[in-house]
Amino acid sequence: MDAAEVRDRAGALPRESGVYLFERAVDDQRRVLYVGKAVDLRSRVRSYADPRSERIAKMVDRADGVDFAVTDTETQALLLEANLIKRHRPPYNVRLKDDKSYPLVQLTDHAVPRIEVTRDPDDGATVYGPFTDKGRVETVVKALRETYGLRGCSDHKYRNRDRPCLDYEMGICTAPCTGEISEADYAEDAESVRRYFEGETGVLADPLRREMEAAAQAQEFERAANLRDKLGAVEALHGEGDTAVSDSATHQSTDVLGAAVEGETAIVARLHAEGGKLVERDRHTLAAPDGEGTAGVYRAFIPQYYAERELPDRILCAEDPADPDIESWLEREGVTLSVPGAGREATLVDLALKNARQRGRSDDEAGRLADALGIDRPTRIEGFDVSHAQGRSVVGSNVAFVDGSPEKSDYRRKKLTERNDDYANMRELVRWRALRAVEGRDDRPDPDLLLIDGGDGQLGAARDALAETGWDVPVAALAKDGELVITAERVYDWDDDAPQLHLLQRVRDEAHRFAVQYHQTLRDDVSTALDDVPGVGPATRKRLLRRFGSVAGVRAASREELTALDGIGERTAETIQTRLG
Template sequence: MTTPFIDEQVRQLPLSPGVYLMKDERGQIIYVGKAVVLRARVRSYFRGTGKLDEKTRLLVDEVRDLEYFVTASEQEALILELNLIKRHRPHYNIMLKDDKSYPYLRITPGEWPRLEVTRRYIEGEGRYFGPFTDSRSVHAVVELIRRIFPFRSCTKNLKTVKRPCLEYDMGRCPAPCTGKVVAEDYQKSIDQIVLFLEGRQEKVVRQLNNQMTAAADKMDYERAASLRDRIRDIEEVIAAQRVATRVKGELDAVSFAQNGDESYVMVFFIRGGKLIGREHFLLKGTKDQPASEVVSSFLGQFYSGAAHLPPLILLENLPGDQKVLEDWLSSRRGTRVKLTVPQRGPRMELMQTVAENARKGLEQYKLKRLLTGADDARAALEELAVVLKLDRPPERIEGYDISNIQGQLAVGSMVVFNDGKPDSRHYRRFRIKTVPGADDFAMMKEVIGRRFTRATEETDGKWGTLPDLILIDGGKGQLSAAVEALKERNTDDVPIIGLAKEREEIFLPGQSKPITLEERSPARRLLQRVRDEAHRFALGYHTNMRQKTAVGSTLDTIPGIGPARRKTLIKQFGSVAGVRAASFEELSKIKGITGQLARLIKESL
């Protein structure tokens, strides 16, 4: 049921393409959509509501305000819609689950490039491959490539290195740091890594065969044998990638299987008639949504962050905005990209394989959730939403704690739970900078302030994802300090609670009486897990700081050892234990360590 205010806003909407934002009574964005004609599209939500699906009816019931952006074209509206969805992550939009944290492979720029795993995609800063969903498989690919094409993995300043490290002795690095390989040959190896990752291994094999022949002609049999082994390893990879498909060329094949409010999406990557990889993704918020809408949402969100775009994408269902998506994808690739549903032949057989993999993948995912207790986590989140009167279950919970000894070496921790499970990739640590003495309240205020200052400064970065719930380890005092920090940064609309350890009482801002949950309550157990994890993480950081201080203090007690010599000794021997184990002769060889000082070090330690 609409309000006069909403009716008037709809009447004022322009008859042009653009993006509309729907907000709830708290002013939070709960849905972002695009439209060819803004007024007509938004009006459709509020007319004939009896024909709307359940999810859309719930959305309409919550709408209290509208905002819009006019764009010059449908393609501009699509791009803006994708950016706003990524930034605000509205509750009613179909979302690519945890899309900010998928790993990529990156060839770094510069004279001596490296192949590394990264979770940050920055246009123009190197060559990217991905995204991938399984970080373990990505690291396995890196290890395979290092065995076939050795490359440097360190980030050292190569001009300062005096001798090759153990990686060179193991045959995993060609040691450009000491001139063991010239830049031209090293770059050739990097170029072959790129071809390998693109699925063009046959071209790499041809290049290596030519190099092997040339090495044999020069009677450099050791290099020829090494190249022969590389060729054998690559041919094993090629054999494994040749699946039972007669599809030619370069394409991606996408299919999904739906389970309630989630959809399991499977993508096969075909390059040169070979399956070079497959990845699965989870979409949230797909309940009651037509297949065309699910496909459209996935294509937009996935390919906005994909490092490579093929000229052809096979689908089971075409998106409703096919032309707009094709134009946008083509502009990103630089040449035409076509979306199509195959009707016959090898491509249709491939799609059947992808669809079957999606169905099997969904079954495995549901079984895994059952065995790992994911349903218990969901029950805990739903209970929290009821108990704390939240609009929806808190998918992202951030827990905070402080650790110090009478104000010394004070540190703070931030842990993140996604869907009721710890996500250590998003954990953060803070060294307290502004609070003298033992003032836990002020320390908590500093930590929360620094975290949410970063959130307002980096809306699209790793700090930009805001929590659905903040958990403070402590009672009214710590909670009040955190709330004050949020208000100072205009982020006090984020739900926040304190959990006091003595009676496991939950404190809410503005409420004098705490909430106490039953001991067997799933919500209580989840909050305890978040609180305990924040405490563990903070204590670990604090212990590490104490150990480092203790290391410095041990050496500082030796006359003649100042900060510079202490740093030199630790750098050379790795630790105080290493210095203690060093011989008199080894100590005497260190620059600045005389024979007399070496004897004093041995006696003192």
């Protein structure tokens, strides 16, 4: 829409509070591009005739309609906006994304629970964390297993053992699977582990300290040093949890929020206190609101995060969100919002800010990549790869990584023209993605960087596609030969342990895996000469093609190689060799 269209559509809106939705028709459906709230819908939407940022200007240009909903109060508009953003995931809104990159510790819901460091806990498990230092957590879990002998094996392995495994021999499991310890005694050990994670540090620290002192007296200094390091990790894991909320708030629940902005990305760290003790900590990622600073981050975060969660009694922020709607809503819900200036509460806010700013450290892969390539911080990276078998079953993959983690809901794959031309195939794949983005037919946000699996030829093909469609996105290639990173300007040969290289390798490898997986599926579904071989059904055909790669590979296989596969006997192997010649 141009400015005149925006003013025309705004003129038809009421002068009441509510929410508005900029939309676009995509494949016979209405795609929501942006959701906003307003005290006066007509006035607010009219302001988009003169967009306040390049990103919003692009949104308005792509939109072809405006929908709206009237609410009774500004508070209702605030909550409706937050819920609509979560439901529609509009690409131009500041959307809250839970940061799932931090490890947890789980005790599984089992009569003989397993202890495990995980990022994806089982249903029903008792979960502790999240923790910010994975190495420290793993050290603590190992120390717990050495002290209390909790198992780390899967339930399947636990059920099917007839003798203790190597963990028992190493002294890190008491082997409840074979009755080396009773379930009742094991339950007592599991309870001790729970007590440690619930704050009773001495459950683990005391036996480690005694063992360390004994090793030192025996002049086993290397062992004593190792135990000292373990003890440090055990005590440090609860270090932040010792920070207390003010005495007056002992019986209240408190959330402490700290926000940091780096380029186009914002991080909010949340510390949650119950009974005067910190019991939970997490971090969340948002796109940084245009020109609104950290106050704008709090304005975006608070309604989205708490709209579907239980509110605490108090919220402490490092800066006032300066939003009367948020303040009115929280006041009606009985929540106190404050910005402490000194004392213990200010110390907590400083701690939250420190957690939020961790992303700015030197181990920030995306930040290092931005510095190395001279581009804006690539929060969203999309990877591309092509897979085929001598020009047959040609497919392309398009994967997405956000903040260094795969965003699998945004993965796409495409059948391509059957030809044995890697450059033409890559050009077609990137052109397909670019054209959909330019025409507004792709419901995903534009990436900050495209990564091509290949060398200079594949990069050139991708750049041709971008130039043809007019899609302005930075692009680089990662060649397997030497792990060189190639851009239009130069070739980078980074050290093997460079964080920015590791990020690109993860994206490249995932694009390759996704392409090969799709290609394998198509290849298994196509008709082959194996279809006419008696005794070779669909399952056997798949096993043959996966083992030998193609019909030609099956034809070249020896009798011994064929019979080594499950389901293929001497007679079937002979028939295969006879029919394939």
